[in-house]
Structures are given as C-alpha cells and as structure tokens.
Amino acid sequence: MLMLALHGIRLRWVTFAGSFVALVLGVGLIAATGLALAATFDAPERGPERFAAAPVVVRADGLLRVDTPTGTRTAPLARPGPVPPGLAAQLSTLGGTVEDRSFPADVMPPRPAGSGGTAEDGGARVGHPWSVAAAAPYRLTTGRAPAAPGEVVVTTGSGGTRFRTGDRLRVRTPAGSEARTVVGTVAGRGFEDAVFFTDDEAARISPDIDALVVHADATAVRDALGPGSGMDVLTGHDRRRADPDPDRDARDLVSLNALLGTAAGITLFVSAAVVASTFSYAVAQRRREFGLLRTAGATPGQIRRTVLAESVLIGVAASAAGVLLGSGGAPLLVRRMTDAGLAPSWFALGEPSWPLHTAFWTGVLVATAAALVSCHRAGRTAPTEALREAAVDSRVMPVSRWVAAVLALLLGLGLPALALATDPGDLLGRKSYVTRPMLLIVGCALLAPVLVRPVGRLLTWLPARLTGATGVLVRENTAAGVRRTAAVAAPVLITVALAASQAGTVATLEEARATEARTATTADFVVTPGQEDRPLAPAFLERVGDIEGAVVSASRSTAVTVLEENTALVSSEARAVDPVRLAAVARPPVTAGRLADLDDGSIVVNEEWLTTRVGDRVTVWLGDGSERSLRIAAVLATGTGGNGVYVTPRNAGGADVDRIDVKVAGGGDRRSVAAALRTAAVDSGARVATRAAWSAPTAPGPDDHTRTGLRMILGIALLSTGTALANTLVMATSGRARDLAVLRLAGATVPQALRLVMAEAVTAVGVGAVLGGLVAAVNLLVVRGALALLGVTSAVVVPWAMLGLVVAAAAVLAAGSAVLPALSALRTRPVELVRSHE
Known part of the structure; x- marks a missing residue:
C-alpha cells in the first residue's frame, strides 16, 4: 500500500503540489508564531531602571484596599499620593535620603539669536532633581552638575538627539517655559530622556515628592514606617515597581500574546480549509481512475487506504519542511514585530522546542483529517458511476456535508443573535469580531458546491447574452464543473470574508466612536496636551x-x-x-x-x-x-x-x-x-483641533497596533489563498487537455481557447468574492445591530479599496494559473490529445 501511494504521488505530483505547498506554509507560520508565542510565556523579568543603584526606595504603594466579607480586595489607584514631606527627615536618622521628583520637561525648538550654541529640538522629556541621578545611575560624560537656577544636565544619545555643554535650550515645565543652559551631559540609559535641575529648582517646579531613596537597611526602614503607613519599601527586583509605567512590558506581552494566538488560529483555520478543499477536488478529479481500479477488482477499503496513505505521506513531508521554514522564519517575524512596535524592543526568541513539535503534528493531523472525508467518498465510487460522472458533476453534496453546513450556519447566526439579545457590547470586542466570521465561513464553504451554480449563472447572465460563444461556454462550464468552481471559489471566499469582516468591523467601530464623539460634543474646538501623559x-x-x-x-x-x-x-x-x-x-x-x-x-x-x-x-x-x-x-x-x-x-x-x-x-x-x-x-505644547478633526476616525499609521496586526493576519490568509488558487487551477486546467482539444477541433483558435479558460477562472474568483461578501455583510450587519442596541447611530464602513485589491490579486493569479497550463496543453496537436485520452 505504501509503495502504491508513493507511486501515485510520483505520477500525480501536480495534483499534490498545491496541498504540499499550502501545508508547508501553514505549518511554517504556525511554527513561527508558536515560537514567538512561547517567548511571551518565558520572557525574562527586567530589572529596575530608574533606581537600579538605589539600596532602598520608599514610595506610596498606589493601591486601594477595601475590606469585604470575603477578604480584602485591592485595585490600583489612578493617582497615587506623594511621599509625606516629613518622611525624609524621619528616615534621615537611618541614613542618607534623596528626594525624587518627576515632572514634564519638554525641550522646545530654540529661538534664534543668542550667544552660545543652539540645540536641536529634544522633544518630550522628564525632569528630575540632580541628586537622584546617581540612583539610576547616571554619570557625567561632559561638563558639571547644575549649581544654579537656569542650569540643567541633559541625557544624550536617545532618539538621535545630541546636546553639547553650553547649548541654550528652552525647557517647558509645569512652571512655564524658560531658557536654560546645558552645563553637563550624561549618557542616556534607554528608558527615558531626562533633564536634571538643581534640587531646589526641581522642588519649586514640582513640590510633591514622588519617591524617596534611602541609604539604610530595608528592615530598619520598614520598622521606622510601621504597619499601615501606606508606603512601599522596595528593594532588589521590587525596585522596578518605582519605574515609570512598570507594567508596560506586561501589557505589551499580553497584547502580543493575543495577536500571535489569533494569527496562529487564523493560520490553522485557513490552512485546514485550503488543504481540505484541495484534497476534496483532487479526489473528485480521480473518479475515473478509482472507477477503473474498482473494475480491476480493488475493494473500497483498499482505495480508502491508498488515498489516506498518500495524504499521510504528504502531511509528514510538508510538516517537516514547514517546521524548518518556521524555525528559520521566527527570528524574521520577531524582528518585524519589534520594528512595527507590536513587541517591546528587548523581545527575543527563547529555547522552547514544543512549538515545533506542535506545528509538525498539527500539519499531519490537518492533512489526515482533510483526506478522511475525501477517501470515504473515493471508496464509495462505483465503476459505472465514475464513468457516468466524468462529464458533469452531480451529487456533490453528501448528507454528512449538508448536516455539517447547516450546523455551522445555525451556530454562526444563532450565537450573534443570542449576544444581540443579551449582551450587545460583547460583539464589539476584538476576540469576537476576529473569531465570529469563522463559523459562517465554514458553513458557506461547505455549501459552495450548491451555491456556485446560481451565483455563477448570475455573474454570467450578461456575458451569455452578448454576441459570441464565450459567455455561453463560461456559463455552462461553470455550472457543469461545480467541484472545480467550488474548489477555486472556496479560498477566495475565506479571504474576502475575513478581510471584509475584520477590516470592516475595525473601520465601523472607529466611525462609530467618531460619530459618538461628534454627537456628544458641541464645542467648536477641543484642546488636548501635545503628549498623552502631559x-x-x-x-x-x-x-x-x-x-x-x-x-x-x-x-x-x-x-x-x-x-x-x-x-x-x-x-x-x-x-x-x-x-x-x-x-x-x-x-x-x-x-x-x-x-x-x-x-x-x-x-x-x-x-x-x-x-x-x-x-x-x-x-x-x-x-x-x-x-x-x-x-x-x-x-x-x-x-x-x-x-x-x-x-x-x-x-x-x-x-x-x-x-x-x-x-x-x-x-x-x-x-x-x-x-x-x-x-x-x-x-x-497643547494641540488645538476643530471638533471634526478631533473626532475623526483614527487614520492608519505605522504605530497603529490594531491595523498592523490585522494586516499581518490578512496577509497569512492571502498567502494561503494564492497557493490554493494556483494549485487548483493548474490541476483543473491540466486535466482539461481533452476538452481544449475538442474545442480546437470545433474551430476555436488558441487565443479564443485561452480567453475561455481565463474567463472561467475569473468567474470562479467572482463567485468566491460574492459568497465572501455575503458572509462579511452578515457580520457587519451584526456589528451595526449591536451598535444600534447600544444607542449609537453610525454607518457601516466597507473597506472597498482593500477588497478591490484582494479580489484583483486573486483574479490575476487565477487567470495566470489557468492560462499557463492551458497554453502548454494547446501546443500539442488537438487530434493527438483526443487520441491520448481515449
């Protein structure tokens, strides 16, 4: 059986090439995203930054504590209190203390003139007293420490900004904008761009004490504070909690984890659908072969085992190649994510190997599962039935497929309907709008053999009424070759439905928020800080x-x-x-x-x-x-x-x-x-905007994580779609050599035959685009209904430009994949082709 399967793969390598490539890409992407996902679980804990050289840091704990019948509950405070002014004096008996203050200190573009140097615009910075610089530690690289009002020390080397001793700057602080002289520079440490003032001037600008560095034993400090002081005494790694936004890495990793998990899920879904569709069509193409084997005495079990063995061999080989591709592509994926701001700059791959094992066996299971239904159908092929069905596709929907399609559609429609009735807001979450379309996509893909005939007739209605036979032939061939048309339409359906549903939902929610803001605000102008945290x-x-x-x-x-x-x-x-x-x-x-x-x-x-x-x-x-x-x-x-x-x-x-x-x-x-x-x-530094500009939907940008992640997910789907399209059309066109020869013998020229093949391929893409558009329309209407129930009146935004590019790319790829094998087949004399297929 194994030798027979190997011989079959060698003879029909074109049939299996697309499934192999699609599975390699799918397993490779799952392996790459899995390795990156594993790195989010094993990411190393980063040490303290602002107070890396401080022995003890005292600050307000920033937690709300509430006693409840089930115990004490805590929650972070939006605005933690400062360190009490007398605490520094109290703790100074234990050792030296240094008061830290942090406040906005934005370096503004210098005004012309003036003696001395002029510095470039340093942008948003944070101010501190000079005495706390040693806690990081910062060390002077040039100049001296500030000793009088108007003197500052600045960090250099961050973001390409360079300052020199003697530069004159305008620094904007909560106390106003004043000219300052750079008397010293320190090397930046990567986590902040700082401006250091004298201690007295920092206290004048920001009277509140944000943290206190204590050069004493931590136990003695805790004893001096006593229980219930509301102060945190931080030592060792805990000093990181005193850094600016200490939870940012954890938030970034959680967001990255969700993105990679979604990408892996979409990859698995698309790969399974594409491979299943390709295997199904490959088996359907071999009906004549299976019928002949049955005539020669092969049992249904032997045929099933042969098809299954072929799929397992393809699955093992493709999965192994995919694992190699994924392990090599994972570093590139991580680099791309860090460059796009989707991952922290320090994020790197770890050493876990379980994602590679998971990806390998996932690929084998996908290939095996995709072939199970197909091999069952192959085993049911009767000798005379195969010969009778060779001309026109019939009975393309077994009962099991009908049941699966109906269940998928009922769940795909019923779950959103239930959410609309109980919790409409849940439908607006990212997890919901990313995963919700999948059930409808599966249902429509399963029903594709039934739907392609009426949709195809609709698309070819006008061409069939034009002069010439091409339109009529396209209509009839599309209707006769239901399996072929469905196999081409299915991957297009998946990609169009995902692209329109996800991109359309994001754009619709942005427009809804903008509409809500425009409705709630009647002001002519809205003024906000130039920086979010200012x-x-x-x-x-x-x-x-x-x-x-x-x-x-x-x-x-x-x-x-x-x-x-x-x-x-x-x-x-x-x-x-x-x-x-x-x-x-x-x-x-x-x-x-x-x-x-x-x-x-x-x-x-x-x-x-x-x-x-x-x-x-x-x-x-x-x-x-x-x-x-x-x-x-x-x-x-x-x-x-x-x-x-x-x-x-x-x-x-x-x-x-x-x-x-x-x-x-x-x-x-x-x-x-x-x-x-x-x-x-x-x-x-304030930003003045009109109401329309302030409430406008967010424009796409390189730092927009949602859009970048969405493009990454859709790119995966488009890549798999392209592979499936090319393979299916190469298989289909290569198997139609006799049909093309008969067409030539009937008087058609080579250009006419090529135009016919191209038109059929584009029509199949059009069928998939229409079905995908219907799925997306349902999903966007669900979003619109949820918004209406939440009291938001806003239009549905359809990403026409993106959909146009996706459909156009699929049409061009389909046309090329159909024309090239047809051109190769048409080089042989028609009579020889007819004889070779008799």
Whole structure:
C-alpha cells in the first residue's frame, strides 16, 4: 500500500503540489508564531531602571484596599499620593535620603539669536532633581552638575538627539517655559530622556515628592514606617515597581500574546480549509481512475487506504519542511514585530522546542483529517458511476456535508443573535469580531458546491447574452464543473470574508466612536496636551479663560472604583467637569436623570453599572483612594464604551486638567477665537483641533497596533489563498487537455481557447468574492445591530479599496494559473490529445 501511494504521488505530483505547498506554509507560520508565542510565556523579568543603584526606595504603594466579607480586595489607584514631606527627615536618622521628583520637561525648538550654541529640538522629556541621578545611575560624560537656577544636565544619545555643554535650550515645565543652559551631559540609559535641575529648582517646579531613596537597611526602614503607613519599601527586583509605567512590558506581552494566538488560529483555520478543499477536488478529479481500479477488482477499503496513505505521506513531508521554514522564519517575524512596535524592543526568541513539535503534528493531523472525508467518498465510487460522472458533476453534496453546513450556519447566526439579545457590547470586542466570521465561513464553504451554480449563472447572465460563444461556454462550464468552481471559489471566499469582516468591523467601530464623539460634543474646538501623559499648563488655562467670545469648559481625566456585589472592585474611567460649563459645550447621551443635577455630592454613571436608578446612592473610591457616597444624578447610554462617568472637580482625586472644550459664544468671531487658541498653545505644547478633526476616525499609521496586526493576519490568509488558487487551477486546467482539444477541433483558435479558460477562472474568483461578501455583510450587519442596541447611530464602513485589491490579486493569479497550463496543453496537436485520452 505504501509503495502504491508513493507511486501515485510520483505520477500525480501536480495534483499534490498545491496541498504540499499550502501545508508547508501553514505549518511554517504556525511554527513561527508558536515560537514567538512561547517567548511571551518565558520572557525574562527586567530589572529596575530608574533606581537600579538605589539600596532602598520608599514610595506610596498606589493601591486601594477595601475590606469585604470575603477578604480584602485591592485595585490600583489612578493617582497615587506623594511621599509625606516629613518622611525624609524621619528616615534621615537611618541614613542618607534623596528626594525624587518627576515632572514634564519638554525641550522646545530654540529661538534664534543668542550667544552660545543652539540645540536641536529634544522633544518630550522628564525632569528630575540632580541628586537622584546617581540612583539610576547616571554619570557625567561632559561638563558639571547644575549649581544654579537656569542650569540643567541633559541625557544624550536617545532618539538621535545630541546636546553639547553650553547649548541654550528652552525647557517647558509645569512652571512655564524658560531658557536654560546645558552645563553637563550624561549618557542616556534607554528608558527615558531626562533633564536634571538643581534640587531646589526641581522642588519649586514640582513640590510633591514622588519617591524617596534611602541609604539604610530595608528592615530598619520598614520598622521606622510601621504597619499601615501606606508606603512601599522596595528593594532588589521590587525596585522596578518605582519605574515609570512598570507594567508596560506586561501589557505589551499580553497584547502580543493575543495577536500571535489569533494569527496562529487564523493560520490553522485557513490552512485546514485550503488543504481540505484541495484534497476534496483532487479526489473528485480521480473518479475515473478509482472507477477503473474498482473494475480491476480493488475493494473500497483498499482505495480508502491508498488515498489516506498518500495524504499521510504528504502531511509528514510538508510538516517537516514547514517546521524548518518556521524555525528559520521566527527570528524574521520577531524582528518585524519589534520594528512595527507590536513587541517591546528587548523581545527575543527563547529555547522552547514544543512549538515545533506542535506545528509538525498539527500539519499531519490537518492533512489526515482533510483526506478522511475525501477517501470515504473515493471508496464509495462505483465503476459505472465514475464513468457516468466524468462529464458533469452531480451529487456533490453528501448528507454528512449538508448536516455539517447547516450546523455551522445555525451556530454562526444563532450565537450573534443570542449576544444581540443579551449582551450587545460583547460583539464589539476584538476576540469576537476576529473569531465570529469563522463559523459562517465554514458553513458557506461547505455549501459552495450548491451555491456556485446560481451565483455563477448570475455573474454570467450578461456575458451569455452578448454576441459570441464565450459567455455561453463560461456559463455552462461553470455550472457543469461545480467541484472545480467550488474548489477555486472556496479560498477566495475565506479571504474576502475575513478581510471584509475584520477590516470592516475595525473601520465601523472607529466611525462609530467618531460619530459618538461628534454627537456628544458641541464645542467648536477641543484642546488636548501635545503628549498623552502631559497635563495642560495652568498658565495656558488662564490664557484660554481670558479669550474674548469663547465659552470654555476644562475637564480632568480620572477614575472611580466601586465594589460590585461585595466581591470585586471595578474601576471606571471618569471625567471631572463643571456641569454648568459642560452643558454649554457637550450633549452626552443621557437616558435618565439630568446632567444639570450633577454636583459635589452626586455622580453620573452609565448603563453598565449595576446601580443605575436616579437618586440611589453608591459608594465609590476616587482616583486618590478617598471614599465617597454619591447620589446618581443621571445615567448615560453605554455606547461603544467611551461614555464613562462624570464627577465634579472636587471629586477628581487631584487630577490635572487634560482637555478643554471651547465653543464660540453667540456673536463671537470664530477666526479670532481660533487664532487666540493657537497663539496660546505655541509655548504650552497643547494641540488645538476643530471638533471634526478631533473626532475623526483614527487614520492608519505605522504605530497603529490594531491595523498592523490585522494586516499581518490578512496577509497569512492571502498567502494561503494564492497557493490554493494556483494549485487548483493548474490541476483543473491540466486535466482539461481533452476538452481544449475538442474545442480546437470545433474551430476555436488558441487565443479564443485561452480567453475561455481565463474567463472561467475569473468567474470562479467572482463567485468566491460574492459568497465572501455575503458572509462579511452578515457580520457587519451584526456589528451595526449591536451598535444600534447600544444607542449609537453610525454607518457601516466597507473597506472597498482593500477588497478591490484582494479580489484583483486573486483574479490575476487565477487567470495566470489557468492560462499557463492551458497554453502548454494547446501546443500539442488537438487530434493527438483526443487520441491520448481515449
């Protein structure tokens, strides 16, 4: 049996080439993504950065602690408190102490003139007192330490920015923008771009103490603080918790883990579908061969075992090659992800080998499973039935395939319908819109042999009525060769459905958020910081408040935490606003109560909260951890998730202003208000945008992780689709040599025959595109329905440009893959071809 399978593969290598290549690519991609995924599990813990040379670091622990009947629950605070001023003096008896302060210190483009050097724009930086530089440690490479106001030391070598001793800079801090002289430089350490001031000037700019370096024994420090101090005493690796955004690596790895898992799942799904379709068509092409074997005395079991043995051999060989491809491609994948910002710059592959074993056996199982149904069909072939079916495809849908297709479609439609009835917001999550289309895709792919005939007739209706026989022949050949058309259409269906569903959902959600923002905001201008983590400077707020003809509403980004069902602390984003001023520049989607009733003793919540009855009181913890009992003044619609919570500035938990909504008052001059805003923003680093520009959907960019990951996933699908298309059409066209010869004998010229083959291939691609578009339309309508139930009225965005490129690329590839073997077959005299197939 093994020798027979090897002999069959050697004789029909064209039939198996596409399955082999598709499986190699699939296993290679699974191996590469698996190796990268394993690296996210075994990523090394990074050591402390800011305080790597500090023996002990004391800072506020930044945790909210709430006692519940089931124990103490904790949650991170949005705005942890500072170190008490007297603590440094208290701990100084144990050893030397150094106060750390961190604040924005942006280097601005230098103004012309002046003596001394001029430096280039250093961009966003962070300021510290010079005394804490040794905790990193930073060491002077040139110059000296700052000794007087106006003197600074800066890091160099980061982001290509270079400074020299003697350079004159303008540095913007919360205290304003002032000229500074660089008196020294230190080498950058990679985790921040810093500007160091004298200790006294740093204390003037930022009075709060963010952390305290203590040169003493950690146990003695803990004993001096005592229990319940609310302070963290950090030593060893724990000092990393005092670094800026210490959880960023963990967040990046979680996001990378989700992306790679999704990519591996999509790869497995597409590869299995493509290989199954290819094997199915390969078996269908060999009906005459199997019929002859049955006539010669072969049993159904022997034929099944032969087909299965062939698939196992192909699976083992392709999986082995795929593992080699994946192990070599994994470093390239990691490098591409780090360059695109999808992975941290330090991310690297580890040494686990289990992803390679998993990829190998997955490939073997996919090939075997794909051949099981096909070999069962091959074993049922009767001698006379095979000869009778050689001309026209019939009975292409066995009962088992009907059952599987109906179940897939019922699940693909029923699960979203259930979610729409119970939790529409769940349908807007990335996991949902990435995986949801798969059941519908499977159902339509299984029904492809039934659907291709009516869709093909629809696409060829007009060409068949034009002069000439090409349109009629394309229509009839498409209808007669159902298996061939379905085998070509299936991979196109998968790719178009995935591309339209995922890219369309992302674009639709972006448009919905933009629509929601435009509807909720009536301001003419929205002012935000130039950097996300920067507040707006107090001096800028004063200047904006003095603009004639402008109604100004300043707000703060904060958070509130609530204990749900006495078991879980749930935090919600919130904005602290003046309700009177907010009413002039915004129109939030209120479903109950009145926004005007918001005061220092109340809160505005959204429909996601457990308590949503106006007038009820809820216990919340503010961003600084203080506890409040607030009355619900109004309830907002859930929307896309951007409708958070509103409180007054008194309940902001110490948050700074980070957004200003400006509306031109009646009788005011819009141009003069805009000019005044932009003039005030010049030295503050603020960004002034019109409402339309501020609320516009996010444009694609190189740092957009969602879009980059989406392109990566769709690239995988397109690669597998291209392989399947090329292989199926090469098989199909090579097997139609006799049909082409008969066509030549009937009077058709070689160009006419090639045009016919090309038209049939493009029609099959069109069938797949139509079916894929129908699947995508259902998925996008589900998203639209979920948005409507959440109170968001927004149009569905269809990525026509992307779909056009995908379909055009498939059509060109299909045409080429059909024409080249046809051209080779047409070089032989028609009479010889007919005789050779008799």
